[in-house]
Amino acid sequence: MYGLTDNELLKSASYINGQWLEGKTTFDVSNPANGETILAVNNAGVEETKLAVTAAKNALQDWKLKSANERGQLMRKWFDLMMANQSDLGRILTLEQGKPLAEANGEIAYGAAFVDWFAEEGKRLYGDTIPSPSADKRIVVIKQAIGVVAAITPWNFPNAMIARKAAAAMAAGCTFVVRPASQTPLSALAMAELAERAGIPAGVFNVVVGTNARGMGEVLTTHPDVAKFTFTGSTEVGKSLISQCATTVKKVSMELGGNAPFIVFDDADVDAAIEGALLSKYRNAGQTCVCTNRIFVHESIAEEFTQKFVAAVAGLTMGDGLKEGVHIGPMISAQACNDVDKLVEKSVEEGAVVALGGQRGEQGDNYYLPTILTGVKNSMPIASNEIFGPVSPIITFKDEEEVLAMANDTEFGLAAYFYARDIGTIWRVAEGLEYGMIGINEGIISNAAAPFGGVKQSGNGREGSKYGLDDYVEIKYLCMGGLERKAS
Ligand code: NAP
Numbered sequence: 001m002y003g004l005t006d007n008e009l010l011k012s013a014s015y016i017n018g019q020w021l022e023g024k025t026t027f028d029v030s031n032p033a034n035g036e037t038i039l040a041v042n043n044a045g046v047e048e049t050k051l052a053v054t055a056a057k058n059a060l061q062d063w064k065l066k067s068a069n070e071r072g073q074l075m076r077k078w079f080d081l082m083m084a085n086q087s088d089l090g091r092i093l094t095l096e097q098g099k100p101l102a103e104a105n106g107e108i109a110y111g112a113a114f115v116d117w118f119a120e121e122g123k124r125l126y127g128d129t130i131p132s133p134s135a136d137k138r139i140v141v142i143k144q145a146i147g148v149v150a151a152i153t154p155w156n157f158p159n160a161m162i163a164r165k166a167a168a169a170m171a172a173g174c175t176f177v178v179r180p181a182s183q184t185p186l187s188a189l190a191m192a193e194l195a196e197r198a199g200i201p202a203g204v205f206n207v208v209v210g211t212n213a214r215g216m217g218e219v220l221t222t223h224p225d226v227a228k229f230t231f232t233g234s235t236e237v238g239k240s241l242i243s244q245c246a247t248t249v250k251k252v253s254m255e256l257g258g259n260a261p262f263i264v265f266d267d268a269d270v271d272a273a274i275e276g277a278l279l280s281k282y283r284n285a286g287q288t289c290v291c292t293n294r295i296f297v298h299e300s301i302a303e304e305f306t307q308k309f310v311a312a313v314a315g316l317t318m319g320d321g322l323k324e325g326v327h328i329g330p331m332i333s334a335q336a337c338n339d340v341d342k343l344v345e346k347s348v349e350e351g352a353v354v355a356l357g358g359q360r361g362e363q364g365d366n367y368y369l370p371t372i373l374t375g376v377k378n379s380m381p382i383a384s385n386e387i388f389g390p391v392s393p394i395i396t397f398k399d400e401e402e403v404l405a406m407a408n409d410t411e412f413g414l415a416a417y418f419y420a421r422d423i424g425t426i427w428r429v430a431e432g433l434e435y436g437m438i439g440i441n442e443g444i445i446s447n448a449a450a451p452f453g454g455v456k457q458s459g460n461g462r463e464g465s466k467y468g469l470d471d472y473v474e475i476k477y478l479c480m481g482g483l484e485r486k487a488s
Helices: 046-065 068-084 086-097 101-124 160-172 186-198 213-222 235-246 270-286 302-314 334-349 400-408 423-432 468-472
Strands: 014-016 019-021 026-030 037-042 128-130 138-145 148-152 175-179 205-207 226-232 251-255 260-264 292-298 353-356 371-374 391-397 415-419 437-440 473-480
Touching: 014 046, 014 186, 037 186, 046 138, 046 148, 046 175, 046 205, 046 213, 068 086, 068 101, 068 160, 068 186, 086 101, 086 186, 101 160, 101 468, 148 160, 148 213, 160 175, 160 186, 160 226, 160 468, 175 213, 186 205, 213 226, 213 235, 226 235, 226 468, 235 251, 260 270, 260 400, 270 292, 270 302, 270 391, 270 415, 292 302, 292 400, 302 353, 302 371, 302 391, 334 353, 334 371, 334 391, 391 400, 400 423, 423 437, 468 473
Parallel strands: 148 175, 148 226, 175 205, 226 251, 260 292, 260 415, 292 391, 371 391, 415 437
Antiparallel strands: 014 019, 014 205, 026 037, 128 138, 138 473, 353 371
C-alpha cells in the first residue's frame, strides 16, 4: 500500500496499554499534496484518553524500577527498528504531512537520534553529594522519574516532536501518553508499532488519536495521575494549556512559536548566508518553529544579497513531496495558505515589494510559491507574526545596535541566526540576542546533543542534550543524620 514495504506500519487505531483500541467512529487522514484520503482512523476521545493515562500509571512502577541499562537496551532496539524502517516511516510522514521525501527521511533519522541519545543518557542521571554545614549530617541528592508524562504534539514534525519528548521521558523512567495532531496521527501510530516490536512493555508508550483536541487536552492537563505535561505547538494554545495544568500543579514544559531573525552583517560570507537562509527558511515549506521569519541585511550588501537570494529561491521546485526532485511540498492546508497570502497582501498594501512569488502555486489550494518581499519594515504584520509559510521578508539595517533592537522587538525568543566574521560582532550579537538558540554562520542548528528550546513566550524547558532529562525528573534531597562520633 502506498509503496510501503511493510504495510503493518500503517495503523488506524490508538495504541493503549499494548492494544490497538478500535473505536466506533472514524476520521479521515488526508494527503495535503492532493487532498485524497490516506486512511480512516478510529476516533478516540475523552474516555480513551483516560484509559491511556491509567495504562501509563499502571505501567509506571515496573518501568521505573528497571535499571537504566535495561531501559536503554529496549530503547536502543526501538531506535534500530526506526532506522531499519526509515524509508517506510519517511513515506508515511510525507503522505500525511506533505514535506519532500528526503526531508521526511531526515526527520525520521533526527527523531530516532533522540531515542539513541537518551538510551545512553539515561545511564548518566547522576545525583550529587553536598558538603553539609553540620558535622553529624550528610546531604545527598538523587534524581527520580517524575511519573506519568502526557504530551500534545503538532503536525509539522509528526515523528520528531514525539521522539524528542518520549525518549527523554522513558529514559528517565517515566511512562508516556501522547496525543498527536489529528492531521498527522499515522507517524505516531507507526512509532507505537515499532515500540511494540522492540519489546517496550505495554503501557509505557501510549498513543491516543482523535479529533477532540480540547476534550482530550483537558484530560491530559488536569488528570491527577499525570505528573508532567509537555506541549509543542502554538503560543496561544500553549498558554491555555499552562493554565489548565495549574489546577493540579503539574510540572510543565512548552515548545512554542518563534519569530527568528536572520541577520547578515556587512562582513558576512554572502554565499554562505544565502545557503543558510535557504535551509532555515524554505524547508518544510517554511512551517517550522525555528524557520527564519525576518531577514535583516546590512544596507551596504542588500542589493547583492537580494539578487543572489532571488536567484537561489527561484531554483526551488514545488510539488508533491513523493515526487523526485521536489524541494518544497504543499502547506498543511488551504487555510494555512490563506493565512500566509493575507500577510503578504497586507505587506504589499503597506509598501513591501514582491521580488519573487507572492501568490498560490498552480499545483492546488495547498501550495504557496516560495516568496521574497523587499522594502519590509519591522513594524509590518509580516514581521511581527510567525509567518509559518515560505515567505522571506527582507529588512535593511544600518548598524549593530539598530538591528539588535529590531531583532529583539518580539514576544518570541526561540531561534535566531546571524552571519558575520568579526569576532567582536560575533560575541556581542550572540550575547545580545534574546533567544534560546543562536545559529552563528549556520542555518541548521538542531540535533540530539544540543539543548533545544526557547525563552520569552517561545516556551520553557529544553529537549535533547544532557539537559533534556531535567524536565522528566524530580530532585530529591536525602538528609542523613545521626552520624555523630561516639566517645571512645
Ligand atoms: P496548535 O494549533 O497549537 O496545535 C498543536 C497541537 O495542539 C495539535 O495537536 C492540536 O490538535 C492541539 N490543540 C489545538 N488546540 C488545542 C486545545 N484547545 N486543547 C488541547 N490541544 C489543542 O499548533 P500548530 O498550528 O499545529 O503548530 C504550529 C505551531 O507549533 C507554531 O506556532 C510552531 O512554531 C509551533 N512549534 C513549536 C516547536 C518548538 O519546538 N518550539 C516545534 C514545532 C512547532 P489538532 O491538530 O488535532 O487540532
